[in-house]
Amino acid sequence: MSAMRAFFLIAVVGAHRCLSYRRDSSCRTQPGDPGFPSDALWDQLNEQVEGRLIPVVPSAEACKEVGCTPSQWHSGLYEADVPGSMNSYNWEQDYTSVPPSLCLYNYNGTACGQGRVPLYAINASSAADIQAGVNFASNHSLRVAIKSSGHDYLGRSTQKNSLLLWTQFLKDISFTDSFTVEELNLGSAVTVGSGVGLQALYDACKAQGKMVVGGSAATVSAGGGYVQGAGHSAFSPLLGLAADNALQFEVVIADGTLVTANGDSHPDLFWALRGGGAGSWGVVTAVTFRTYSTFNVTSHAADVTMASPDQAGAVLKAHATHIFDWDDVHAGQYFYLYNSPAPNITMTLWTLFPNTSAEDAIAKMAPFFNDARALGAIVSDERASTGLANDIIQRSGSDDTTGANVILGSRLIPASTYQSNQSLIGETYLALLEQGVQGILGHLVAGGKVSDDANPFSAIHPKWRTAKTHIIITQSWDDSTSPAQVEQLKEDLTNKHIPVLVAMTGETDSGSYSNEGDVREPAFQETFYGPNYQKLLSIKAAYDPNDLFIVGAGVGSERWDAEGLCRL
Ligand SMILES: Cc1cc2nc3c(=O)[nH]c(=O)nc-3n(C[C@H](O)[C@H](O)[C@H](O)COP(=O)(O)OP(=O)(O)OC[C@H]3O[C@@H](n4cnc5c(N)ncnc54)[C@H](O)[C@@H]3O)c2cc1C
Ligand SMILES: *[C@@H]1O[C@H](CO)[C@@H](O)[C@H](O)[C@H]1NC(C)=O
Ligand SMILES: *[C@@H]1O[C@H](CO)[C@@H](O)[C@H](O)[C@H]1NC(C)=O
Numbered sequence: 240m241s242a243m244r245a246f247f248l249i250a251v252v253g254a255h256r257c258l259s260y261r262r263d264s265s266c267r268t269q270p271g272d273p274g275f276p277s278d279a280l281w282d283q284l285n286e287q288v289e290g291r292l293i294p295v296v297p298s299a300e301a302c303k304e305v306g307c308t309p310s311q312w313h314s315g316l317y318e319a320d321v322p323g324s325m326n327s328y329n330w331e332q333d334y335t336s337v338p339p340s341l342c343l344y345n346y347n348g349t350a351c352g353q354g355r356v357p358l359y360a361i362n363a364s365s366a367a368d369i370q371a372g373v374n375f376a377s378n379h380s381l382r383v384a385i386k387s388s389g390h391d392y393l394g395r396s397t398q399k400n401s402l403l404l405w406t407q408f409l410k411d412i413s414f415t416d417s418f419t420v421e422e423l424n425l426g427s428a429v430t431v432g433s434g435v436g437l438q439a440l441y442d443a444c445k446a447q448g449k450m451v452v453g454g455s456a457a458t459v460s461a462g463g464g465y466v467q468g469a470g471h472s473a474f475s476p477l478l479g480l481a482a483d484n485a486l487q488f489e490v491v492i493a494d495g496t497l498v499t500a501n502g503d504s505h506p507d508l509f510w511a512l513r514g515g516g517a518g519s520w521g522v523v524t525a526v527t528f529r530t531y532s533t534f535n536v537t538s539h540a541a542d543v544t545m546a547s548p549d550q551a552g553a554v555l556k557a558h559a560t561h562i563f564d565w566d567d568v569h570a571g572q573y574f575y576l577y578n579s580p581a582p583n584i585t586m587t588l589w590t591l592f593p594n595t596s597a598e599d600a601i602a603k604m605a606p607f608f609n610d611a612r613a614l615g616a617i618v619s620d621e622r623a624s625t626g627l628a629n630d631i632i633q634r635s636g637s638d639d640t641t642g643a644n645v646i647l648g649s650r651l652i653p654a655s656t657y658q659s660n661q662s663l664i665g666e667t668y669l670a671l672l673e674q675g676v677q678g679i680l681g682h683l684v685a686g687g688k689v690s691d692d693a694n695p696f697s698a699i700h701p702k703w704r705t706a707k708t709h710i711i712i713t714q715s716w717d718d719s720t721s722p723a724q725v726e727q728l729k730e731d732l733t734n735k736h737i738p739v740l741v742a743m744t745g746e747t748d749s750g751s752y753s754n755e756g757d758v759r760e761p762a763f764q765e766t767f768y769g770p771n772y773q774k775l776l777s778i779k780a781a782y783d784p785n786d787l788f789i790v791g792a793g794v795g796s797e798r799w800d801a802e803g804l805c806r807l
């Protein structure tokens with residue numbers, strides 16, 4: 240370990256030692272505890288991983304150290320390579336410790352606290368690096384974090400006082416025309432390291448004339464948390480969810496062994512990894528996905544401007560009546576509603592039409608736009624262009640925006656509600672707007688192949704199979720917001736806004752997407768996992784009996800405090 244690194248570690252650990260903790264064996268070992276590894280032991284670990292053990296600082300501190308530019312601060316590509324960085328960087332903050340431990344980008348010279356940022360990371364370049372980290376963490380009962388891109392909206396990839404197992408640099412990509420599991424030929428497939436971002440994967444696929452099911456983001460890791468949560472795509476109505484298309488996982492489990500999970504080997508673990516929730520099963524090193532011959536897609540976009548919440552409610556009711564208009568071509572759609580620019584409300588629509596000409600796509604959108612205009616809304620900026628799926632799926636080019644404070648809540652809205660009660664959908668939008676909800680992000684990413692595949696071998700919440708859309712509400716704030724105000728915003732999301740969104744489902748047992756939801760969901764077991772929860776618990780007990788891999792609202796997390804540091 241270099242002298243500078245050693246100095247840094249002593250500084251970080253030393254600072255923590257000033258606090259005196261009183262904890263028993265039901266807690267993870269933290270700095271200051273008798274069982275916390277000595278510097279010499281950390282040095283040994285660093286040697287074992289050939290110098291890849293690194294200190295971690297909050298992203299605002301990392302930015303300050305190197306003088307990063309505002310555009311770098313907001314770049315997913317830049318931040319993906321910063322070990323302490325979370326895209327929703329509010330998750331780096333500990334707002335509730337006394338005093339709060341914050342490290343803000345606009346911090347005007349205030350001190351930078353470590354917050355919820357891990358103490359050290361293993362910048363893994365192989366499964367062996369991860370195995371060393373898992374064994375070390377088990378031996379010393381350390382809190383573990385697993386991160387690939389840091390995109391997580393629930394803060395699950397950063398953990399207070401933890402050792403981070405960082406998979407961002409597992410970047411291998413390899414193709415085959417016949418992927419076999421026990422002599423069963425599953426066809427054309429690609430195997431990706433768990434650090435491969437979606438854009439890199441689409442580019443690699445393009446060179447092969449192929450495509451995979453993936454989301455509309457550049458830096459989300461296909462083989463990280465995305466697929467473990469389910470993984471939706473504008474191409475899901477055509478090709479299913481990403482987890483439906485996952486054929487095999489390579490994963491380091493809690494006892495330190497590297498196992499292959501597929502339909503034949505460790506099938507229970509394979510079942511859990513396909514949709515049973517990110518970060519709860521082990522450290523994934525690689526995932527194999529089915530590939531398809533690539534295809535042309537028309538990208539259609541337009542804005543709809545509405546003058547009042549009432550008008551917006553009426554337009555969204557009309558949208559609900561048209562939601563099945565695009566099914567025959569298996570289109571996917573993002574329909575995002577923003578409570579701005581005041582007093583107006585703006586709906587941006589972006590629809591991806593596989594194998595459809597621009598002319599046909601425009602014709603397919605016209606009935607909804609005609610109804611919206613009849614209700615007094617203004618439809619503007621309509622545009623359509625056709626290109627390869629690999630290029631078209633990138634909405635905002637080759638990067639993603641990061642560095643904001645944002646939390647989400649969401650629900651899967653059943654197709655049956657769209658069929659039977661469009662008024663309920665319009666009224667719920669109105670109620671959310673009247674509450675002042677900032678953004679209501681609609682995703683038409685279900686139905687079609689997602690429903691047709693209704694009996695695959697996976698832990699995906701069954702509500703996905705009967706859903707038509709996935710609707711997210713957002714809550715965000717700027718750095719001048721006090722910890723008390725942040726807590727109030729979180730409270731409002733969980734207890735005021737989400738209950739209204741629930742009404743839109745027309746169900747009492749509604750479901751939410753675990754990758755884009757509220758970590759404080761009061762009945763998270765039912766909401767994120769539905770009837771699969773008990774089976775997931777038993778698989779967790781078999782593969783991770785000591786709960787090494789605990790994340791917020793994840794399987795088994797009810798046994799731990801909110802930070803996963805002490806058993807309840
Ligand atoms: C800009 C943006 C666009 C998005 N678009 C979509 C979309 O179109 N469709 C969609 O379904 N979702 C989308 N998401 C949500 C996305 O699925 C989640 O943020 C997901 O958790 C990202 O996984 P990650 O590994 O990249 O992120 P990370 O924050 O690194 O990890 C997320 C979770 O996965 C775990 N994890 C990460 N790597 C590993 C690993 N190697 N082994 C085991 N566990 C691991 C972490 O512990 C954490 O629990 C989007 C998110 C963003 C920020
Ligand atoms: C992590 O390792 C990769 C090589 O695998 C290297 O390029 C990168 O700079 C390292 N990052 C840090 C923060 O050490
Ligand atoms: C963990 O403990 C076991 C048994 O005591 C030991 O063999 C192993 O080397 C330790 N591993 C690490 C990474 O500390």
Ligand SMILES: *[C@@H]1O[C@H](CO)[C@@H](O)[C@H](O)[C@H]1NC(C)=O
Pocket residue numbers: 533534535626
């Ligand atoms: C996509 O469209 C272009 C232009 O019409 C055509 O040349 C190309 O072959 C099409 N590609 C596929 C995969 O259909």
Ligand SMILES: *[C@@H]1O[C@H](CO)[C@@H](O)[C@H](O)[C@H]1NC(C)=O
Pocket residue numbers: 544545546580581582583617
């Ligand atoms: C609101 O929409 C109206 C049209 O309905 C438009 O004339 C006006 O400029 C918009 N206001 C803002 C602030 O964008």
Ligand SMILES: *[C@@H]1O[C@H](CO)[C@@H](O)[C@H](O)[C@H]1NC(C)=O
Pocket residue numbers: 477534593594
């Ligand atoms: C697109 O159309 C081509 C030619 O008709 C067909 O071979 C291909 O399967 C279609 N692809 C999709 C994704 O529908």
Ligand SMILES: *[C@@H]1O[C@H](CO)[C@@H](O)[C@H](O)[C@H]1NC(C)=O
Pocket residue numbers: 659660662663666
């Ligand atoms: C539709 O929702 C409304 C509430 O907006 C409710 O009163 C009504 O009973 C529902 N109708 C049906 C058919 O479910």
Ligand SMILES: *[C@@H]1O[C@H](CO)[C@@H](O)[C@H](O)[C@H]1NC(C)=O
Pocket residue numbers: 345346347718719
């Ligand atoms: C930082 O300080 C400047 C000058 O005092 C002030 O204008 C600004 O609002 C402060 N920023 C924050 C986030 O507090």
